[in-house]
Structure formats: C-alpha cells, structure tokens
Amino acid sequence: MSKTEFVYTTYIETSAEKLWHALTDGDFTERYWFGHRVASDWKVGSPFRFTHPERPSPEGKVLISDPPKKLAYSWNGCSDDLKQERTSRVTFDLEPRGNIVKLTVTHDNLDEGGKTFLGISEGWPMVIASLKSILETGRPLPADLATNAAREQTHA
C-alpha cells in the first residue's frame, strides 16, 4: 500500500452547505475549477466525471457522500500516461467553525513519485485558492492561471 499522500487544509468564510454545493455542482465548478465541469448524482457507487472543452479531465466513482460534511471519490487520471497509474482517492472534510469552514483535502493511494502525484500537488493549491476566492469575493482566480503555471513548470 502506497503511503504517498497530499493533504491541503484551508479556511473559507462560507457555510458548509455552500461549500458542498461548490464542490459538487458542475455550473459552479466550471467557474473556479479552470473550466472543468463535474457531473454526478453523488450517490455512493455512482460514477462522477469532470469534463473540459479542451483538456482531459479526471473521473471515478463516489465513495462517500455525507452532505455537507464528507465527500470522497476515486480518481482516475486525465491523460493516457496518467491512466497507467493506480486509481487514487480524494477526500474532502468540511468542518464548520463559526462563520468559517475548515476544508481539508486528502489525496491518497497515489503512486510514489508518479505523475499523478506531481500533477495534483501543483493543481490542488490552485483549485482550492480559486474556490476560496469565489466563495469569499464572488470572483474566481483567472482561468489562465492553470495553463500559465503549467507552462512555467515545464520551462523550469
């Protein structure tokens, strides 16, 4: 069993219900998740799929759906080379604290040193930063952040 995991915690001024909606509604994810729409009926065992007009997107199955507290899904990589790697798992824990929600994203069961791990370690901080911005200010971070940062990374 791989021990490789990525854990990211942030605090957002919102309600657990609004945050749950932001994580599970395709119209909403498209706005802050750099164009990726999510779709699922969010029942345990059901498939979920992200789609993007130009880029490959992850998909998997719903593992835990306990609104508005805990959501988990399996995660199969976006592109052909990522599909060679094991199916990983993403868990969102939402803990209300007064007028704030503590959000912890845990992405585990990753191939050690794999491309999925490298990709998601770059990706989650951007996605979660944009999620926090849209919930607190009404505006996501610019959609070209993902592609610009990816370009920097390639040229580094």
Added chain:
Amino acid sequence: MPKPEFIYVTYIETTPEKLWHALTDGNFTERYWFGARLRSDWKVGSSFEMVRSDGTVSDAGEVVECDPPRRLAYTFVNQSDRFRNEFPALATFILEPYGKLVKLTLTHEGFAEGSKFFEGISKGWPAILSSLKSILETGQPLEIPYAALKLDS
C-alpha cells in the same frame, strides 16, 4: 526517515509589494495572524520576534534572507517551555507574480525528527495563510477560532 518539512502554496489576488508588506508589517500581521505583531528591522542577522497583544514575545529567531518583494526567510521557535529548547527551524517565503496574482510558497524546514513544534506549525500555517489571503482579497481577515487548530490533539 526524512526530516519533517512543511510546504504550503497558495495564490492571492494582490501584488508582490502588498504581500511583502502584509508579511513584514507588525500592524498588519496583528490583524490576520491571531493577533501576533511581527517585530524586526528585516536586516539579515537581525532579531525576529512575534509579539502578543500584551507585549510578551511568543516566538523568537533571526532574519536569514531579505530580498523584497521576492524572498524572505527567518528562523524562529516558540518560547514556551514546551518548545524553547527545540532548534529554530527556517521558514522561507517565496513570492512569484502570475499576472494579477502572486504565488506564495512557504517552506518551513530544519526540524528535528519527532519535533513537537513541527506539529504545531503544520496546523498553524494553513490558518494564518488562509486569513492572509482573505484580508488581501476582501479587506477582512478570517475569525478562525483558535480551538479550530486542534493544537492539543
């Protein structure tokens, strides 16, 4: 066993200059850093302190690197009996502009294996940096209850 190291990346809609000010101005840090005023003249080798509202020093160390508005590094360790004998680990902030955003990368390293202070900072930084992002983007810091950090668990 690898030595403990904490890395946190976030993206903030601001300028490197404003973010630098937010990281180094005591009046500003007091608003979002659980009331802590940072005190230093920010010269390499100078002392660095976190000062509570009652004037006592909670954490102390020294400035290691200061290259505004790009890189800031300092050591510090909490001055309570529980932590004061630990080696003062190094916190490095890297500010990189991305269009109208700044990518902020914090690396906190140099802890001894099994460091108790490492456990504390791993819970503290996400809250402090979340509140920093909020105050720069909305004008208001977060009111995170200190208990939410679960520092004792």
